[in-house]
Amino acid sequence: MSQNNDDKYIVYIDTGGTFSDAVVVRRDGTFMNGKAPTTSENLEECFFNCIEAAAKNGGKSLDEVLSRTEILGYGTTAGTNAILTRYNAPKLGLIITKGFEDTTTIGRAFGRWAGIHPIESIHVPTTFRPEPLISRSMIRGVTGRIDSAGEEIIPLYEHEAEQAVKELLEAGVDGICVVFLWSFLNDGHEQKVKEIIEKLAPGMPVSLSSETSPLIREFSRANSTIVNLYVGTALRSL
Numbered sequence: 001m002s003q004n005n006d007d008k009y010i011v012y013i014d015t016g017g018t019f020s021d022a023v024v025v026r027r028d029g030t031f032m033n034g035k036a037p038t039t040s041e042n043l044e045e046c047f048f049n050c051i052e053a054a055a056k057n058g059g060k061s062l063d064e065v066l067s068r069t070e071i072l073g074y075g076t077t078a079g080t081n082a083i084l085t086r087y088n089a090p091k092l093g094l095i096i097t098k099g100f101e102d103t104t105t106i107g108r109a110f111g112r113w114a115g116i117h118p119i120e121s122i123h124v125p126t127t128f129r130p131e132p133l134i135s136r137s138m139i140r141g142v143t144g145r146i147d148s149a150g151e152e153i154i155p156l157y158e159h160e161a162e163q164a165v166k167e168l169l170e171a172g173v174d175g176i177c178v179v180f181l182w183s184f185l186n187d188g189h190e191q192k193v194k195e196i197i198e199k200l201a202p203g204m205p206v207s208l209s210s211e212t213s214p215l216i217r218e219f220s221r222a223n224s225t226i227v228n229l230y231v232g233t234a235l236r237s238l
Contacts, residue, residue: 190209
């Protein structure tokens with residue numbers, strides 16, 4: 001007997017630090033919900049466990065629900081927790097335009113109070129910035145410059161890029177971020193560094209700012225690139 005649209009489900013899962021919750025919604029608006037402990041060391045396990053719990057609460061089996069699921073949404077706080085707790089933190093390296101190695105530390109004027117509560121912003125001198133996700137010792141500057149029109153005015157010094165990659169690999173990094181000025185207009189230099197990384201360390205996770213956040217302002221772009229790789233690397237280790 002063929003299934004009709006009323007037999008279809010929409011499934012949403014939210015994996016938190018302690019519990020994972022699932023809601024299975026039918027087309028008529030009725031729903032089943034279930035909860036299971038989050039298995040941080042294996043998110044796949046709690047993913048299916050909470051769906052199965054919801055299915056049982058509705059008198060169904062896991063296979064019945066999954067075979068009739070047409071939309072599945074998934075959210076998790078694991079990425080947020082990785083940044084906040086630094087648990088199982090990956091060791092990352094950053095390759096950036098030479099002369100801008102302190103970009104993520106110095107930031108911009110607003111960077112001192114970006115993201116804090118308005119009341120805290122009144123007392124900026126008493127606020128403290130969190131430790132950077134990439135330590136200064138893991139940052140390398142490489143010569144090369146793209147201008148504000150996207151034109152190359154200084155070619156990439158590939159020998160510097162290779163040396164920077166080798167030093168970061170010797171330091172034991174789990175991934176490398178690449179952030180060059182104006183790369184969102186011309187990503188040639190970043191792509192070349194990516195090729196060098198792949199040649200020296202096949203399979204090494206890489207995050208390019210021109211791919212992750214192709215927008216003006218290197219401070220914000222660098223932070224987005226770093227968070228992208230930090231969270232991705234942390235989640236892949238689960």
